[in-house]
Amino acid sequence: MGNTHPELVRSLGKYLVLASAGVLALSGCSPSPENIDASQRTRQAIDGGADYYAQFTNGLSDEASFFPLALWHESLTDVAGVQTDKSFGINTYVEVTPDSDPSLAWDNNMYVLSSLATEQQNGYVLPDEVDMWAKSGEGVWTGAWPGEAPVCEPEESRCGYTVMEKSLAKAPEGLAVYANFGKGVTFWDPDEPGKHFVNSYADIVSADNYWFTDPYICSQHEGGTRFATPRDMTADECRLAANYGWTVQRVRGLVEPESDMPVWGFVEIGLPFADGARAITAQETRAAVWQSIIAGARGIVYFNHSFGGSCQSQHVLRDCGAKLSSNIQSLNSEVTALAPVINAPTLQGQLTVEGNTQTLVKSLGEDLYIFAGSAQSAGQKTNFSLSCDVPKEVEVLGEDRTITTSGGMFTDSFADGNSIHLYKLTNAGC
Template identity: 75%
Template sequence: MDNKRTQRATAPSKTLLVFSAGLLIMSGCSSATGNEPAPQVAQRAVDGGGEYYSQFTNGLPDDAGFFPLALWHESLTDEAGVQADKSFGINTYIEVTPDSDTAMAWNNDMYVLSSLPTEHQNGFVLPDEVDMWAKSGDGVWTGAWPGEAPVCEPEDSRCGYTVMEKSLAKAPKDLAVYANFGKGVTFWDPDEPGKTFVNSYADIVSADNYWFTDPNICSQHEGGKRFETPRDMTGDECRLAANYGWTVERIRSLVEPEASKPVWGFVEIGLPFVDGPRAITSQEIRAAVWQSIIAGARGIVYFNHSFGGTCQSQHVLRDCGTELSGDIAAINAEVEKMAPVINAPAVEGAMTVNGPTKAAAKSVGSDMYILAGSAHAAEQQTEFNVSCELPRTIEVVGESRTIRTSGGKFTDEFVDGNTIHLYKIAGASC
């Protein structure tokens, strides 16, 4: 067991080379005021590096214009359904049903990562959320799945590492391996078991915390464990798009070496819980997607199943109305248009934010972009202080407006917790 764990815990050599070259110190930016030394500004490549996927057989595209927008556990049995998914902006499937014909995705220039070996496969998927149902440990796995029979032997032992190792042994050689985790890694376990799960088995990792719809996530035993003294979260603290970014940050914090592999984000698009408080709204979906990207997500996976509410379906995008699918298509089109920015190097040390806002700076050619989202439920104003010389006005992408700058600063309004602003600063190369 330990041998396999060591192999996956050490990122492929190509990845390490890309990452080690990804930090570039820049000296061309001047102080915002001119009265103090300019802070050290650095560009850092996206996690894993821009050529991460090409090291794998039949890997996902490394094209700067490609950003994975995936559905979780969809069925590829109906050509019209697959074409509908593509029209909604979906380009990838993570896990598919056993009766799926993956050639349908292939024929539509889409990608498939699956636990079922097929001819048209771009990656292998390990069992979902093993950290929750088998838990961290090297115990004996009975081979059973949750609900079938006791999973570990003895029944109260922990065998999650064993499940992952035995499942990894079935992965086709040289394919990228994907693993998704849950509340064990994000909330319940200390860092070390989380690091074992995140680093030992997969090349691409994610976790799903459904902050808008989970009836239990606000409790002191789950989301509230984030506080130094665990407590129940208030509604405004918990039902917040920025928390999807926190989930991505949590997984990224466990990756070793730092930033050596991609972390993807999960967002629900229905009501995943029979007793959930309500379904997520389109505005919340957009905010959760962008908050995940701001936090460093290199892909988005939509949970496409709804077990409660007015439209209960395993295929929410296909079945639950044109308003929702149209909204998701618009979100995905926005992300796809911004993919060269999302995939561009991050600019570190060039910006400070004064206000409850999450933000990431990106460098694209001679331009700088700032992706920003509210981290507070109430209306608020945020000041951005950029250490590079700014033009007099900057563009707010997709909003048909500009903002004036003054003294290396600009200010904008964030009306609620779902507010996202994307800024283009022409000629501010950092």
């Protein structure tokens, strides 16, 4: 492959094996509520609106209790495999292998978005990471896929927009269209090409940056492009759960009009790189998922393939041990239980945060929820101040503890960069 960037080698391998900016914006500090105009103290609907999926044929559920928890490029060839995935809390598949039968998921009340264009699916998936292997441009597409032959004509030209347009023409009428992007949109391209990719072809978009396991992402040519002057990132800056939230924020920031469509987050659950140092841990996975949700993700897609390490498989959840699958099952149960909260309006302008912590505030009925995750690798204490009436105690969900409030404020500790706390304020007057 000559001088091909190592990350493009990974992208090419993905196709073959699977058969087919500014400084870091991680601070959770927000302006003091008393300095925010009353008009900014609003409840904002989730991206696209609560009934977004209803407009599509066989659309995903708009029920408040549904939050997409998906596997990427899984094979649906037998009922047992699908039922096993469902037992782990998976409810959706995004892209499936060519030998798959989407009706197996359909018959088990699961959702399928794929490029197979069958009658029994809920969305159409465009080619993966076109922004990386065909790049932004309107050149001639040869029709070849990565690893087969030159993709663009001439070979060094850019034809990603053409690939997307020709692929979109094959989408069944009425189905939602899904597109996943890579480091072209997130790191390499200026905003305008990114906006073109994100807004021109799909109804649901995502991008996959694997901050914990990617051996290249910390370099000045990738994650380090986020600095005003690109440089290599330190391990503490790079191997951080909050960066999964940054990826979601990056893509959401390209959506026009703002908040007009859902953006989903990607999280690996194995070792996506053969030359990666290690697989992601259970604590890191949970933190990455919640940081994505805090950043506004309307769905989570698990990269369910491991090309390195002790368990190399295209079905990590099914093949790589009960401990791993049990951890994902517990995480999915936690997210699903809070789906009505995640899908509720976001409350803006009521919370001040003192600490390097990312937060999301949700209003559901008479209750207020704050999802919070550390945005730095070191331990810290964070102060949360609300400009509305709050109860005397805050419940920390899943941790069997409460925190006493004083003057609308409470303080909590975040042990490290994987710390996530989920707070419930019952009968809050916000």
